[in-house]
Amino acid sequence: MAPATAAVVTVPLGPEAPTRAGVWAAILTSVHRAGLLPDEALYRAVVALAGGSGDPGDIARAALAQVSTSLGLTVIGPVPETARAAVLRDAREAHGVSLRFDRPATADTALERALRAGDLAEADRVAWREHPFTSPLGGRLTRLEPSDLREYPMLALRAGVAMYARDQTRGRADAYFTVATRSGSRIGELTEPVPRAVAHAVMSMAHRRLGDNERMLHHTHRAVEVLEPIAIARRATGQEAEAVAMGLDQAGISLYLGGDGMAARRVFEALAVHAAAAELPVRINRAQALLALLDAVEGRMNSTEQRLLRIDPSAWPEGWDGSHLAKPAHIAKASLLTSRADPMGALEVLRLVESDYPTADFWGPMHVIRLTAAGLAEDEQLMARFVQDAEAHPGPRLPRTAASMDLGHAIISGLAPHIVAPRPPYAARSEAARAISALALVRTRPAAAAEAAASIENGMPAVQIFVLLVRFLAAREQDRPAAAAEVAALANHHGLWSPFAMLTAPERELLRALAPEGALAEFDHYRTRALTGQGDVVLTEGEHRVLAALATGASRPEMARDLHLSLNTVKSHLRALYLKLGVTTRDQALQRARSLGLMRRHG
Template identity: 30%
Template sequence: MQYVPRLPDWVTPRPRLYGALDTAAAGGLVLVHGAHGSGKTVAVAEWARQRAGAGAWVTLDPSTRSRRAVWRRILRALELDDSSRLLAEFESSDPGAFREAIGWALSEEPRVIVLDETDHLDDPEFAEDVRYLVASSAAGFVLIGLAPFFARDALPLLAAVELSPAELALDEQETAAVLAAVGVPAPLAPYVHERASGWVQGTLAVGRALSEGTATRAFRDVVDDILERESSGALVILRGLPGDVQRVARLAAVLGPAPAEALGALAPAVDIDGALAELVSAGLGMWTETERGGQFRLAPHLASVLERGAPETRDSEVIRAAARLAEESGRSADAARLLRSISDWSALRQLAQRSFREALVMDQQDWLAVTRTLPVVVLQREPVLAVLHTLLVNADPRSGASQLRATVALALSHIGNRLQSSPDPVDAVWTTVSLLGAQRVGGRYGAALKTATTLDSLLHSLTARDREEVEPLLPTALVHIGTTRLYSGHVAESREDFQLSVRSPLVSEWGVLHAASAIALTFALEGEFEHAAEAVATVRAAPKPRSWHGTYSASGTHLAEALLAVERGDADTADERLDAIERHFETIEHWPLMLWSRAQSSMLRGVTESAEWELAERIRRRARRAPTSEWMTALLLAQRVDLLLATGQDARALRLLDSARSSTALPVRVARARVRLFAGEPDAAAAQAARILDHDDLPVRWRLHALLVSAVAHSRLGVVESADAASRAAALLVESHGLRSPLTAFPAGDLEPLGLLRADPAADPSADPFAARPSLDRLTAAESAVLAALATHSSASSIASELYLSPNTVKAHLRSIYRKLGASSRAQALARARTAGLL
């Protein structure tokens, strides 16, 4: 077993405990609990060195309160082949998925995991992890703490073996062996055992005092005094040690687990090895083995007392050393708390830069607890800290809209001044990336696009030396630029940025997955589905954590897969892919694309009435937090127009378009042409489609939309040659790119005469997106006659004369016709009648 604590020289084998502890070696669970000084750690360490087999010993501390922090320690200690990937799985918020991945990794060979000081851990999900792994993997656990671990929660339901304080107590023979190890004659052992009742720490203290000859009174009085002193706490013992030893103990309390050289650097005039030996000998600390070598750890109960009162807690040099050790141990949030305690803002900023991704993915809540306490002037002066705080607030679903807006405003308030005042190009890159992130979180996409352009120019203008310094940041900067351009409608340009990020030699595994997923999404958005499918296959084939599914980094792939499924007519798969990232809806930037893709699936199912209401409601609810970009707003608006037209709500669709923030965005222009077509204005629709098609770089998706409007409009106008040309061009795009979803925006009666089919012949014929649109089939015979006359007569009186009806009767029939067709004018009613093929 790796990293078992070093055994003190007085330790004696205790084979009577082996049977219970061997339960863990057989894949079971052992709970070892008892008060401080009861010998829990030493007893388990002695067994582990003798017969535990493969595995690792992990000592917890105040930084390991959460399940995530504990597993990070465990995986690093076990040194599994895929530990780095398993660590990355914490980005997934699905405990079950990670549990299964860990179980799979621990199923190959028996391992024992010893967790010491489990009282620091308070996460019921970890209890579920232990239950699952003991039941389904080859791993066994020994949990050491003051009280039965999770006694009131999950673990009692599992058959666990306990080593209680009574079982840990030394028997008479063991007491004699401990005393003999420190030089106390055997005849004295029975009385010591009687008075100490097998208490390990008390027995050891009595033995040391007797062996050192410090007893000046009667033997029995000495034993009783020592035991009374031990019972009052370790602080009394410490005060009896030399001043240098006390100084080292206070340093150790601040540093936490630390190598001897770290303590020696802070106390160069002290014999560190000698001081640590005295602390171990006095039972006030012990050596723990880690992947970074031996580290001294003060007894937790003594450390907590000293840390609160030690003058070293205000010594900046000591705190910085403690922060370095915490960061090296993978505890960046603890390092941040330490630096925050001495107001070292520069060091905290540098730590945030080094730990940016870890803070956002692994330790969100712990880092947020730090950034929430930063003074406003610090956030204004250090934009990296301000933006990290902003992103953490945004990633917390509990953050309200007003809190997010205030945080964004604070982050942006002084970044511009920092950019103008800082001549350092490396600092300028960091600050500009920070500005870009804050602008997007705040919904300021117009400004973000300008910043992205500035950042792109800045990266290209760096000298070779400066570029080398910012090289680790380049993949992240390129993804930020690409995402900003994507949300501004510059999809092809954004893809180039993502491709550059993937090719960077310093991009992380997660960075590759994130950028590659975004590439797949860009192809799907433009309708390049052959390329989209290839990009998705590349991402799926790449090495990745098992629970990558459903994470932020996977969202681009899930969206691309949903859009691919829509084009195949597979609404179930589309919804399944969207469901995988639904839990991120409140915090993810891709929320507009999630809604847009979901609406496309609804069109495919023919569920349009409820889908339009749900789309509008979710847009309203999500936009309260922060608005999306103008282009994404246009995309969602165009989708709402499609749903409204499918249900016959043409007037609402027109009003919605009139309220558009941008009349020039491509989705809005296409939607406007389609509304004109449904309003009975095919000539205006054809003209608008022609203007849209008059662009060589038009994306495939929008070219197909415009071609379909043109084909249907010319067909209604009777211009057969133009209708055939447009429909042939549309059919070619459908065939060559596998793009079929734009066909769902038109009634089958318009498409079939042009040789175009909305879905495959095997598709469900009842899934008609236009099923809810008012139909002429519901008109009475009299209403049908009035409608037919309406095509050649412009007034109610002339229709009344032809049909031998009164003008009032004709008007009543016309009101009924308009209501049933959802029309508001003569032209619109006639257009819908022609669409249905009844005129």
């Protein structure tokens, strides 16, 4: 047992069974968050553990030697027996460290045993029979080079998934996916429908990483036809439930990147139903994050805000705030901040997820938000840099990426035509870009612009507001009040005001004069704050009190006790506070609050 004076640290793990190195990385991260491990020690250890450059126990003990107090560690989460035994042995050899696990060990799978024995042929054969992709098998598998796996494509796929799940190794994933795509025809060897469907979903991920849209969609549809009915019927439980959730997640992303947003939304809705029924809190958050991102892309900002409020920050395991699972929530928050008059705040949020910007699944929304935020802040230097970034790193070669590039060009040409010259509507590749191009054209050729806008059938609010602006500017004088009322009503309904920034000052004055009184008040407030950099955050009294409690380091139960609130009320205040600040962790919230002067208001 640790001495009575030992520092007690709780170490939460993710839902996937980790390796020995993964457990130690989580332990060291938690010790660092407790203020006991120096930044440099954590950095060196995590890099070494991720790269497999030494014995995990030796790496961990060297880092823990820099902790000045005894430690009592409690690890919360599933860990395979072999990894658990190795970590306990490592801890016994570390000075002043007491460690316990709060759950029974998970059984080693046949795949893990084959890998441990170095029998890759058996591992490849067994991998097709077992539930695939519900544990990363990280260290042992990812230490194999792609060339070692040319005859073992399923193992290559597993390695690619494990690599992609971690920021430190994501850049290596595509080499494994290249090997893995050879295995597509062997998926039929799986006899059980769920493992086969999940394998199709992850194979779609491999093909989308490599830019093969046709094969990506082939595997996606094979996955969805099995997994979606299971999810809607709420039939999956146990290990199968996590596998179904993972398959739906990846299939929905592939549909989105393949250009079918409606089908992607349907799959993400099925994921939300399934995750709630199976009580998978991380996947519940993930489903809401993905749906919030779709809403943001379509311009449904009020809906985006409501979905983000449903995300429970406490349900994300510690350290996952910047992970691949939380990225859609960050991007949706950045889009919301842009629409709510805080473009620089939006760019701050995007910095949390930009480590793999050139190859990210959600490169398109990130690209559009970056350009929009820089344009609304009227920072031409930043706009030019983002344009150059996009040209140098054009993202995955898929339909949605091409449409985002086209939309980004239209946005910059609308906000700063001297940086990027406008294109005529007929040259636009997407209806969103065509609508923005029509807005630029309406000033010189109103009839042609109105004709181009009338041909646009896309019903997304982000597109329709531009169509209505073109109709307003091209309308006869007697028809303009009705057109002004229509566009103001749509913008208010969805909380989307950024398109109005592309109007000239005289055009905005005309719209303001003809729209119903007060209809553009929100936009006027928004525009003033955007140009002055004053992203005014208004907190309720309850949020103020919780913010002050955050600064003391109090836990959620301690806040509830000290503030005389229920724990659920504290969680609700925290969700609203984090959303308004555009953050996901305590440290980020305090830093953002200080930068906005909110902490000074508490004395």
